[in-house]
Amino acid sequence: MPSLEWKTPVAGAPCWVSLTTRDPRASRAFYARVMGWEFQESTLGGDFVVARAHGRAVAGIGGCPGPAGPSPVWILYFAVPDADETADRIRERGATLAVGPLPLGDGRAVIAADREGAAFGFWEGPAPVWSDGPRAPARVDLRSRHVFDAAVFYAEVFGWARPHSRCSVDYAQERVLVRAGGHTVVTLRGGGVENDPDPRVRARWIVDFFVEDSRETAAAAVAAGGEAAPASGLTGAAYVICDPEGALFTVSDR
Secondary structure, three states, X not given: OOOOOEEOOOOOOEEEEEEEEOOHHHHHHHHHHHHOOEEEEOOOOOOOEEEEEOOEEEEEEEEOOOOOOXXXXXXXXXXXXXXXXXXXXXXXXXXXXXXXXXXEOOEEEEEEEOOOOOEEEEEEOOEEOOOOHHHOOEEEEEEOOOHHHHHHHXXXXXXXXXXXXXXXXXXXXXXXXEEEOOEEEEEEEOOOOOOOOOOOOOOEEEEEEEEOXXXXXXXXXXXXXXXXXXXXXXXXXEEEEEOOOOOEEEEEEO
């Protein structure tokens, strides 16, 4: 299997997605069956592996501590030039730092949650080639209770509106679009329901993987021990899937 291609990602833009799981072996089996991914070891150590599809790096899967650790979850990572400075901005704005800055390989990672509880991460350093405009293997949406307040928070944290930033912010039909290199790389939208018992409709970052047939992929997820239901708010056919450990992700037709 070819080695990973790494590059310095665009500051403020998504650069990676990764699953934290209590049972990496079982998770790899589930995603290989459902998504058709293959896996290779990485330089980040431990049991962290990189999922590949059609020869490209798609996502990471890594272990988290046992029952007392964080719940299994898909995490979106933003690229930042300085993890410490970004962490300070998050604290200043009343959000939560959960992990890090933690040295990993040639970079540093942080996991945080915004003021509505939506988990996200950021990464300082080179990253696998992933977010290159329209060829990215997934899109990322924030479902928020207060979309414009959320837009201000993330713009201040990641510098989207600063001079010389390579990211810009646009507004369209009550959605906030973040663009880099002429392509939309993040969409922020409303619809999050505060304290709803269903985690699928609470404020959260949605990692939406592109597949050839989302209905077929949803059926494969159910057959492999997960759950699936039609997803709302996304363009075209899409399903929200819950893997056997409870981590949510979405698939939509390519």
